[in-house]
Amino acid sequence: MPTFEYAPAPESRAIVDLRPSYGLFIAGEFVDPADGASLKTVNPATEEVLAEVAVAGPADVDRAVRAARNAFEGWSRMPGAERAKYLFRIARILQERSRELAVLETLDNGKPIKESRDVDVPLAAAHFFYHAGWADKLAWAGLPAGPDGVPQPLGVAGQVIPWNFPLLMLAWKVAPALACGNTVVLKPAETTPLTALAFAEICQQAELPPGVVNIVTGAGETGAAVVAHPDVDKVAFTGSTEVGRQIAATLAGTRKKITLELGGKAANIVFDDAPVDQAIEGIINGVFFNQGHVCCAGSRLLVQESVADDVLARLRRRMETLRVGDPMDKNTDVGAINSAAQLARITELVAAGESEGATRWSPPCTLPANGYWFAPTVFTQVSPAHRIAREEIFGPVLSVLTFRTPQEAVLKANTTPYGLSAGIWAEKGSRILWTADRLRAGVVWANTFNRFDPASPFGGYKESGYGREGGRHGLAAYVKEA
Amino acid sequence: MAARTTSNPPSDPPADAADADPAGSRVAVRKTYKLFVGGGFPRSESGRSYRVTDHHGRFTANAAMASRKDARDAVLAARKAFPGWAGATAYNRGQVLYRVAEMMEGRRDQFVAEVAAAEGLDGTGAGRVVDAAIDRWVWYAGWSDKIAQVAGAANPVAGPFFNLSVPEPTGVVAVIAPRASSLLGLVSVVAPVIVSGNTGVVLASQLRPLPAVILAEVLATSDLPGGVLNLLTGLTAEVAPWLASHEDVDGLDLAGASEDWGALERAAASTLTRVLRPAGTGAEAVEPDWTATPDGPRRILAFCEIKTVWHPTGR
Numbered sequence: 142m143p144t145f146e147y148a149p150a151p152e153s154r155a156i157v158d159l160r161p162s163y164g165l166f167i168a169g170e171f172v173d174p175a176d177g178a179s180l181k182t183v184n185p186a187t188e189e190v191l192a193e194v195a196v197a198g199p200a201d202v203d204r205a206v207r208a209a210r211n212a213f214e215g216w217s218r219m220p221g222a223e224r225a226k227y228l229f230r231i232a233r234i235l236q237e238r239s240r241e242l243a244v245l246e247t248l249d250n251g252k253p254i255k256e257s258r259d260v261d262v263p264l265a266a267a268h269f270f271y272h273a274g275w276a277d278k279l280a281w282a283g284l285p286a287g288p289d290g291v292p293q294p295l296g297v298a299g300q301v302i303p304w305n306f307p308l309l310m311l312a313w314k315v316a317p318a319l320a321c322g323n324t325v326v327l328k329p330a331e332t333t334p335l336t337a338l339a340f341a342e343i344c345q346q347a348e349l350p351p352g353v354v355n356i357v358t359g360a361g362e363t364g365a366a367v368v369a370h371p372d373v374d375k376v377a378f379t380g381s382t383e384v385g386r387q388i389a390a391t392l393a394g395t396r397k398k399i400t401l402e403l404g405g406k407a408a409n410i411v412f413d414d415a416p417v418d419q420a421i422e423g424i425i426n427g428v429f430f431n432q433g434h435v436c437c438a439g440s441r442l443l444v445q446e447s448v449a450d451d452v453l454a455r456l457r458r459r460m461e462t463l464r465v466g467d468p469m470d471k472n473t474d475v476g477a478i479n480s481a482a483q484l485a486r487i488t489e490l491v492a493a494g495e496s497e498g499a500t501r502w503s504p505p506c507t508l509p510a511n512g513y514w515f516a517p518t519v520f521t522q523v524s525p526a527h528r529i530a531r532e533e534i535f536g537p538v539l540s541v542l543t544f545r546t547p548q549e550a551v552l553k554a555n556t557t558p559y560g561l562s563a564g565i566w567a568e569k570g571s572r573i574l575w576t577a578d579r580l581r582a583g584v585v586w587a588n589t590f591n592r593f594d595p596a597s598p599f600g601g602y603k604e605s606g607y608g609r610e611g612g613r614h615g616l617a618a619y620v621k622e623a
Numbered sequence: 624m625a626a627r628t629t630s631n632p633p634s635d636p637p638a639d640a641a642d643a644d645p646a647g648s649r650v651a652v653r654k655t656y657k658l659f660v661g662g663g664f665p666r667s668e669s670g671r672s673y674r675v676t677d678h679h680g681r682f683t684a685n686a687a688m689a690s691r692k693d694a695r696d697a698v699l700a701a702r703k704a705f706p707g708w709a710g711a712t713a714y715n716r717g718q719v720l721y722r723v724a725e726m727m728e729g730r731r732d733q734f735v736a737e738v739a740a741a742e743g744l745d746g747t748g749a750g751r752v753v754d755a756a757i758d759r760w761v762w763y764a765g766w767s768d769k770i771a772q773v774a775g776a777a778n779p780v781a782g783p784f785f786n787l788s789v790p791e792p793t794g795v796v797a798v799i800a801p802r803a804s805s806l807l808g809l810v811s812v813v814a815p816v817i818v819s820g821n822t823g824v825v826l827a828s829q830l831r832p833l834p835a836v837i838l839a840e841v842l843a844t845s846d847l848p849g850g851v852l853n854l855l856t857g858l859t860a861e862v863a864p865w866l867a868s869h870e871d872v873d874g875l876d877l878a879g880a881s882e883d884w885g886a887l888e889r890a891a892a893s894t895l896t897r898v899l900r901p902a903g904t905g906a907e908a909v910e911p912d913w914t915a916t917p918d919g920p921r922r923i924l925a926f927c928e929i930k931t932v933w934h935p936t937g938r
Contacts, residue, residue, distance in 0.1 A: 222758055222916070225765065229721060267714060274717065274765020281773050281919055547938040574785045574936035596713070596768045613772040 147464070150471040152254045156241045162193040163334070165201055165358060166341035168208035169351025175200040180360065182334055185251035186468050186477040186512040194334045197357035202326070202366040205355040209297040209324040210372055212352030217294045217322035221277030228273030228319060230347040235266035235312075238343070242336055246308055247468045249335040251477030251513070252431050254469050264593055265312035268611070271595035272316035275616060279321065282613050284620050292620035294322030295398055296374035299367040301388075302337075303380045304330035304479050305434040305535075311337055313610045314377050315354060316595075321619035323375065324353045328367050331360040332480050365391075373397065377618065379436070382533075382559075382604050400608025400618045402436065402600055404533040405561030408554035409439030409590065410576065412547070413448045415566035419588060421455050424539070427564060427590040429463060429475055429517055433537040434483070436605070437562035439590055440534060442541045443550050449543050453521065460517050461504040475537055478513040487515050487536035494520050494529035499540070525556055533559070547572065551579045560602025564590045583609070656686045656832070658693060658856065659839035661700035662849020668692050673857070675833060678743030686832045689857035694824065694865045697853035701795040701822040702871055704850030709792045709820035717767030720818055723845040724760035731757070733837060734806060741805045741831040755914050756810040762916065763814035763923075770819055770923055778931070785934045790927035792820035793897055794873030797866035799859065799887070801879040805831035807913045809838065812878045815922035817852055821874065824853045826863060828879060832856035867891045874926040877901045877908070884908050899925040 162179065164171040178196035183189065197205070216224065235242065242265075243258040250257070275282065284292040298318045302310040307329060318325050329337035337356050344354050357363055361384075368376050368388050375398040378388050382403040392399055409427050411420050427439025444452050468476035478484040495501050499520040508514040515536055523530050523540045530540050544550040554563055563582040565573050573587045583601045586592060593599065598612035608618045656675075657664040666672075669690035677683050689697075708716070727734065731753055739749035771789050778786040796816045801808030805828045816823045827835035839854045855862060859879075867875055867890035874897040877884045885906060888898045899922070901908035 222762065225761065229761065270714070270717065270721075271768055274767070274769060276765075277762060277916075278765060278769060281769075283773070571935040571937045574934060575783075575938045578936055596772065613769070 147472045151467065152244060152247070152469045152471055154244055154248060154469065157244050157248065159192050159335075163195060163338045163358070165195050165197050165205065166338065166344075166354070166356040167201070167205045168211075168355065169345065169349075171341070174198060175204075180331060182249060182332060184248050184512075185332075185479050186509070188511050191248060191335065194338070194358045196359040197328075197363045197366070199366045202357055202363065202370060205326045205357050206297055206299070206370050206372050208352040208355050209326050212350055213294075213296055213324045215350060216319075216324055216353050219322075221279065221322075224319065224322065225273045225276035227347055227349050228269050228276060228316065231343060231349070232266050232269035232273060234343045234346055235262065235269060238339075239263065239266070242308060242339060244469075245339055246336050247476070249333045250304065250307060251468050251479050252434075253473040253476045255471055255473070256431060261306055261309045264595070265308045268309075268312035268316045268595040272320035275317075276320040279616065279620070282616050284617055285623050287621070292321065292616075295619060295621060296323060297372060298323045298325045298375040298377060298619065299370060299373035300325055300327045300377045301364040301367060301380065302327065302329055304333040305431060305436070307333040308336040308340065310379050311340055313379070317610070317615050318377075318619050319353065321616060323619055324355075326355045326357060326367055326373070328357050328359065328364045331358070334358040368392070375399070375619065377608075378402070382606075385606055398618065400600070400610070401606035402608070402610060403561075403604065403606040404559055405436045405438065405601065405605050406441060406531065406533055406557045406559045407437055407439045407562040407564065407582065408441045408443050408557075408580075409564035410550050410554060410566065411442065411444040411448070411452055412550075412565070412567040412569075412572060413445040414568045414572075415448070416568060416588065417448070417452065417455065420452070420566040421459050423564060423566060423588070423590040424456060425459055425463070428539045429537050430591050432475055432478055432515070434479060434535055435591065436533075437584060437591065438535075439562075439564050440539060441530060441554075442539055443544055443553055444541065445550070446543045446545050453541065456519065457502065457504070460519065463504065463506075463517050465506050465514070465516060466509055475517055478515050478536065481513055483535065484513040484515060487534055487538065490529060490532060490534045491518060491538060494523070494527060494540070497527045497529075499523045499527055499529060525553060531557065547576060551576060555579075555581045558604040561605035562586065562601075654684070656684050656836040656856065658687045658689055658697075659836070659843065659852075659854040660693070660697045661703070661853065662843060664839070664843070667857070668696070675830075677740045683740060684833060686836070686856040689826075689855040689862055691862070691865045693855060693857075694862050695869070697824040697855055698795060698797070698866070698869050698871050700850035700853050701824050704822045704848055705794060707848055708817070708822055708851045711820070713768035713771070716818060716820065717764045719846050720760055720764035720767065720814060723841060723847065724757045724764065726841045726845045727753070727757045727760065727838075730837070730841060734834065737834045737837050738806050741834055742803070752804075752807045752914070756807040759807065759810045760814055763818045766815075766920055766923055767818050770920055770927070773920065774924055774927070774929070783936045785936055786931065788929050788931040790819065790924065791930050793926045793928050794821060795871060796821045796823045796874035796876060796926050797869070797872045798823055798825040798876040799863055799879045800825050800827050800835065801910050801913065802828045802830065802881070803910050804913045806834040806838065808878070808910065809835055811913045811917070812876055812922065813852060815917075815920070816874070816876065816926055819923050819927050821926050822851045824855065824866060824872070826859060826866065827854060827856045829857070829859045863887055864890055867896070868893060870894050872896055875899070876925070879910070880908055882906055882908055897926060
């Protein structure tokens with residue numbers, strides 16, 4: 142078969158107007174941090190410094206929480222229909238500035254432009270659109286309500302989000318909080334603060350009342366200060382299970398409401414009657430989407446023994462066609478690893494996989510000289526005891542295990558402390574539903590994978606965290622329990 | 624004549640303010656008010672029109688007088704648009720309804736003038752009505768992707784089955800628009816019909832049809848696919864019975880019907896058309912206070928079917 146080379150198809154970065162430095166967004170304005178500290182955010186595909194952003198210390202966090210507290214009364218008492226209009230405005234501005242936001246996200250995060258353009262940004266806008274509609278309809282959402290029949294907001298929400306879907310995770314956090322009448326202090330990830338700062342500007346364009354959204358940049362210490370602040374009523378965190386445990390411990394004994402969306406080690410189960418070509422695409426998408434920096438990634442492939450050879454041969458062939466490289470190229474499938482630290486963690490776990498006896502394979506591919514890169518990798522001969530079968534790698538690495546019966550598939554799938562998501566590939570509907578009933582995971586995809594929608598609740602069982610985001614159920618995290 | 628003109632109080636402007644040119648040098652271009660069917664603006668196939676007056680009884684325009692054939696054409700257009708509109712994602716339908724609100728906001732002054740003329744309100748009162756009508760579109764836009772979450776259910780049946788109930792649009796809905804509230808009332812009844820994926824044929828207020836025609840002009844530029852909502856103006860007593868008895872009409876909203884609503888419901892019974900009765904008790908038909916925020920998604924669900932899907936579970 143003849144192969145055709147792709148011509149370069151670079152997206153232009155001219156649409157993005159980066160400032161050399163950014164302050165904190167508090168009470169509707171960009172302000173300097175009290176002690177003037179800053180950090181540099183880097184393009185992981187080139188190691189180029191994109192901008193300097195402020196590091197918020199405890200005094201800055203306190204100032205942001207006070208701004209949110211001051212804004213709370215006005216915002217929570219505003220009729221839901223009026224709050225809704227601000228969220229609709231934000232949704233529209235996200236749509237209007239979608240190209241710019243997509244480019245900015247790709248520069249700061251390293252994910253392929255086609256993903257930020259077609260997934261992250263449209264979904265973020267959709268989240269605001271969806272939750273705008275709830276703002277004046279909370280009485281019909283089946284939630285606990287106050288004396289007037291309307292669910293009551295909690296107050297100030299402290300929200301800490303990860304670097305894998307910076308703007309989308311912001312939307313998941315901010316939209317429901319605001320729809321229910323809360324105000325927020327949000328801490329974006331230290332390696333990907335730029336779209337959150339662009340969002341701050343969008344709040345200004347939407348003329349959102351000052352203090353309703355406050356954004357404090359910084360690293361782990363800033364996040365810890367947000368979480369521990371005594372005047373924060375609710376904490377929402379997406380990130381690692383390890384940090385999630387610390388947050389749960391920090392807030393133990395307080396009355397603060399907590400939602401945690403943590404790690405995962407999802408099983409993607411392929412039965413012998415699976416639609417194979419469709420399943421291959423689902424496996425590829427499941428683990429290589431966003432370089433595998435996805436908490437719900439299908440990082441464990443469980444394939445029925447009788448079809449394993451066929452599935453693996455097709456999988457390797459498909460992996461050979463993946464295009465790894467410049468995230469700004471519109472044909473790129475797998476972009477840059479977000480940071481040197483994450484690359485080190487992936488490299489360490491992959492080395493453990495080899496030393497524990499699993500068989501490693503990657504398609505031939507040339508990686509760029511600068512930046513952080515990891516070739517798509519698949520491990521076979523993996524035993525459930527191997528670290529690569531148990532620990533979250535958060536990179537483009539797939540571990541393959543086999544099973545003989547549906548019971549064995551379920552047992553292996555559930556043998557993990559995590560429980561965020563799972564995939565099932567089969568043509569027989571009853572088998573899909575039987576399996577779905579038995580999987581201890583918050584999201585189960587059947588004959589598809591990595592689908593997200595603002596109307597669909599997302600969140601995990603077990604050590605993947607608690608609470609749900611999105612859908613009617615996601616609102617419960619942002620209203621009083623009685 | 625001069626004496627009569629000066630005797631008019633200043634608060635009582637000429638019927639068509641746009642006609643008045645102090646210099647008298649330019650004759651205003653008047654607007655033709657037509658039907659809205661299948662995304663286009665035809666005149667009535669009957670070639671008829673009727674005089675529309677303002678609240679003082681002064682002539683304002685000739686509106687198209689729809690015939691039985693126009694009503695059938697409108698139902699046909701609505702049926703044709705149904706699969707595409709019902710098949711659109713709820714998110715998409717919500718965005719289109721929100722877009723209608725955006726477009727109305729852009730033509731707010733025109734709506735205020737039309738509503739003031741039709742309903743005899745002053746500028747402030749008409750402005751409040753128009754604002755409420757715009758907000759009503761936004762309110763219903765938000766329901767698009769929530770109605771299934773509020774009205775649907777996962778049913779724990781006593782057996783190895785997955786069992787899920789979801790609301791679906793019932794089909795083509797004919798709407799007799801409120802008689803008094805020519806814009807807010809109209810929006811309050813058509814938005815809940817189309818938000819779930821139904822398509823509609825609405826018969827505008829007979830005496831106050833002009834704001835409805837302006838609304839149709841907004842709909843035509845709001846990304847609403849042609850045929851999703853079709854608007855007829857004309858004589859209610861002539862057209863409504865044909866819509867009620869039409870075999871391809873699945874739902875009938877009698878919000879603006881008069882005391883003869885029982886006869887329309889009887890006409891609808893032959894094909895078991897779902898009927899939403901007018902407010903009131905007994906035979907009377909009263910127009911509710913449309914300015915109040917709706918008390919829930921009742922009007923949406925009136926024209927939804929509930930579909931329940933069973934599927935066995937087992938390895």
